[in-house]
Amino acid sequence: MKTYTLTMNIQAGDDVDADKIRDEIYEAAGNVPFSFGIASITELMPAAFLAEHCTISWHGTDSDTPTGHTTAIGTGPSGTQYLWLFKGDQPTDDAFVGSVTIPVQPRQIPDAYGRGGDLIGPAPDMKSALADLAARAAAEEK
Numbered sequence: 001m002k003t004y005t006l007t008m009n010i011q012a013g014d015d016v017d018a019d020k021i022r023d024e025i026y027e028a029a030g031n032v033p034f035s036f037g038i039a040s041i042t043e044l045m046p047a048a049f050l051a052e053h054c055t056i057s058w059h060g061t062d063s064d065t066p067t068g069h070t071t072a073i074g075t076g077p078s079g080t081q082y083l084w085l086f087k088g089d090q091p092t093d094d095a096f097v098g099s100v101t102i103p104v105q106p107r108q109i110p111d112a113y114g115r116g117g118d119l120i121g122p123a124p125d126m127k128s129a130l131a132d133l134a135a136r137a138a139a140e141e142k
Contacts, residue, residue, distance in 0.1 A: 006036075047113030049084050049096040053077035056084075059091050064127040066134040069097065083126065085133050098133035100126060115140070 010021055018041040025038065056074040065071050065085075072084045072091040081102040086095040100123045101110045112123040112133060120136070123129030 047076065047080075047082070047099050047101075047111075047119070048115070048117035049082075049086075049091075049093065049099065050077075051091075051093055054082075054084075056091055064130055066131050069130075069134055071130070073102070083130075085130050087134075087137065097137040100129050100133075 012021065021041050022038055029036070054074055054076055056072045058074075059070065059072040061070055068087065070086050070089050070091065072086065074082060074084065076082050076099075081104065082099040083102055084091060084099045085097040086092065087097055088095045096115060098115055098120070099113045101113075103110050110123045110126070110129070112120040112129045114120055114133070114136060120132070
């Protein structure tokens with residue numbers, strides 16, 4: 001017997017929780033010609049940073065990093081590569097300010113996301129995008 005692993009993202013309304021998703025999948029799959037088990041269902045904020053769901057491959061500062069901040073490059077929970085911005089000198093959940101996607105295809109324009117994973121917009125210039133994220137976070141703190 002062959003074994004497969006299925007990875008999927010599910011977008012659902014605010015009234016749907018993990019139990020509802022699990023129940024609906026099992027109910028809908030009543031007539032499939034195979035057996036399966038759901039290992040886990042986790043709510044993700046794709047562009048938000050949670051250390052336990054992200055893999056950091058580099059951390060530090062460069063000429064694009066706003067003063068008083070640090071950046072990290074890595075992969076988020078959905079496999080997307082990000083440049084994350086943190087206040088201070090450590091990439092921690094509490095210090096997270098925002099993120100910018102790292103393009104993987106030619107002519108792809110990165111997107112900037114705020115602290116909660118909300119889309120801010122296109123980020124054609126990485127330095128400006130990071131400065132904007134830092135300014136937004138500072139304004140939220142006031």
